[in-house]
Amino acid sequence: MSSVGDFAGLWEPRPGWLNTASYGLPPRPAWEALQAALGDWQVGATSWEPWDESTTRARESFARLVGADAADVFVGSTVSAALAPIADSLPDGSTVLVDDIEFTSNVFPWKVHEDRGIHVVSAGTDKLLDAIRPGIDLVAVSAVQSATGTVLDLAKVVAASKEVGALLVVDASQAVGWLPLDVAGVDALVAHAYKWMMSPRGATLGYLSPRLQERCRPMAAGWYAGEDVHSSYYGTRMRLAKGARRFDQSPAWFCFVGAAPALELIEQIGVEEIYRHNLGLANEFRAGLGLPPGDSAIVSAELPGAEEAFAAAGIRAAVRGGRLRASFHVYSTEADVQLALKALEGLIT
Ligand SMILES: Cc1ncc(COP(=O)(O)O)c(C=O)c1O
Incomplete structure (x- = not known):
């Protein structure tokens, strides 16, 4: 070992x-891959497809890191943007529970729907489990709190959410890369890779359960969310990818060029x-x-x-x-x- x-x-x-x-x-492999890509960019040495292979590698590596099927993983740029389609899917009048000190990228995406009756309630970290009661429709919480480092008892939160029929959305930006965890029982798990996954800022990855994929509208869909990316550049015909890939935002190439080697190194260690x-x-x-x-x-x-x-x-x-x-x-x-x-x-x- x-x-x-x-x-x-x-x-x-x-x-x-x-x-x-x-x-x-x-880590050096990420830094070097990024420098090589930037060098190619500067002189126009290549088309973009080789850079984009990194997006697939990062998606697959992230899937392995969180125990998900790669078909249920989407890519994006920020946590807040990744959560927007989930918030949009909530019926009017839904209640969302967050931690009092939750990082706002996992609060504001819900709160911007207040005008249609989405109600965001909060509880202190130590009271969160008790606050998962009937009437809560969605629990949005970090696996590790940004401000305090408190580690969520994910198994207990999964069980409590299931008991009251609430969806569970986990922001794992402060967790994936150092904390063993997996997506069992979770509806969505999103992580920006620039912290513990040691990647450039701008590479975000997320798991969406098949049942949540069905409920959500892929609001950021563009050419990259097409079933066949290369025949989705122009026109009015839209055939989106079947799995979570239809929730992809077209990737910031260089961010993923740096992310893929970093994620793979985390797996290797x-x-x-x-x-x-x-x-x-x-x-x-x-x-x-x-x-x-x-x-x-x-x-x-x-x-x-x-x-x-x-x-x-x-x-x-x-x-x-x-x-x-x-x-x-x-x-x-x-x-x-x-x-x-x-x-x-x-x-x-
Ligand atoms: C828990 C958590 N989520 C998300 C982010 C970043 O959010 P975004 O990707 O929306 O910029 C941070 C940054 O500190 C964070 O600590």
Whole structure:
């Protein structure tokens, strides 16, 4: 079995990058594929089809990562745009439940339908399960919360949603790439690949269950959603792809050129192995802060002065809701943890 250490040379992070929850760093195969494509673009060396092969590779790799059939996976550019057809499919007067601190790309797509009676209600992360009650039509929640790093108990949310007959839509942007998970029992799972999948921003992938595919109108359909892409360029005849591909937005080529090798590398290393590595470092950092072990690659801590201390030490992390947010991924090291703890020395009681 391989370990994260076997692949360490594939990244070149400047020490102190603790902000994968904002964006992930590209592994060398992704960086090189992107540079090659940009070079070809600059001189017109090729048609676009070779770039587009990356979209298929990324779709298939993502499908394997989340335990889906590739026929149920669509590609797009952002989470919010990917969710728009699902929101559009909700009957007037539906009620959507979100987390109080849900990232707004998984809130606004529902809220923009308020004028037709779509009602968005929210509950605190620790109360979310209890809030899945009769009358909730759709639960929209992140597998890992962006602001706090809280990991959703997906099995429990799947069971609770099923019990009340609610659809379940998961934003897995902070999860796919480090957290083992699969789409069993989920109606839609969408993830932007620029964080834990270490891809360029602009490559989003999503799973849509066959029953949801039937309910949704492919609102962003264009030539790329055609059953045969190459005979769908012109005219009024529209024959859309049968599976989730009819929900594709025509891809931003270079984003997917970078995404395919990154996703395939995640598969090669193994998500379980990345999970073990990330959690090991996150918990070492937590221990240094005097916190008990957690279950997330994202550490959120109340530590006044941390932002300034990190800035002075050249450590790049984030502050969310007044709390320090430090995140650890496959290229993070023990040296990063030690650097961060040293920078915070005077603040830890
Ligand atoms: C949970 C989550 N979803 C989505 C996004 C990005 O949303 P979008 O793809 O709509 O820009 C982020 C970015 O921080 C996020 O944390």
